[in-house]
Amino acid sequence: MTMMIMMMMMIMMLISVMMLINMYLSKKSEKEKEKSSPIECGMEPFETKMIPFSLQFFLIMIIFIIFDIEVAMIIPFPISNSSKSMFMMSMMTFLLILLLGFYHEWKKGALNWMK
Incomplete structure (x- = not known):
């Protein structure tokens, strides 16, 4: 038990040292912050260069x-041998919920790209 506590303490100390090293090395000076800006000519940008994210891409991703x-x-359904009836009922319930969600998305028009 004490060996386990010592190992945990050593791991915590190693993690702390690594975090301190990371914080020290990741500090940027003012000159480096200017270099990481999208426009390097010294002028402030007039507008953001970010393109708005389409909500349809987000819905398709979800x-x-x-x-x-x-x-x-x-995938594990065919190789499961224990309590087939309970697993079958839970899998059918899961598939029914997914199909109802897919039907709802379809009816709301989330899958139509040409609006």
């Missing part, structure tokens, strides 16, 4: 992540 998680949850 839908992709949800269905990616669905695939990751469905």
Whole structure:
């Protein structure tokens, strides 16, 4: 038990030292801050150069992540041997919720690119 506590203390000390080194090395001087700005000629930019982010790309990304998680949850289904009926019911409930969400997104027009 004491060996474990000593190891934890050593790990915490190592983490603290690494964080202090990182904070020391990551300090930037005023000249370096000017170099990292998008316009290096010494003038302040008149407007931001950021392009507005489309909400449709965000919705498509969320839908992709949800269905990616669905695939990751469905893959173990054929190799599961324990309590098939309970697993089957939970998987069907999960798929029903996903299909209802997909239907809702479809009806709200989130999947239409030509608006």
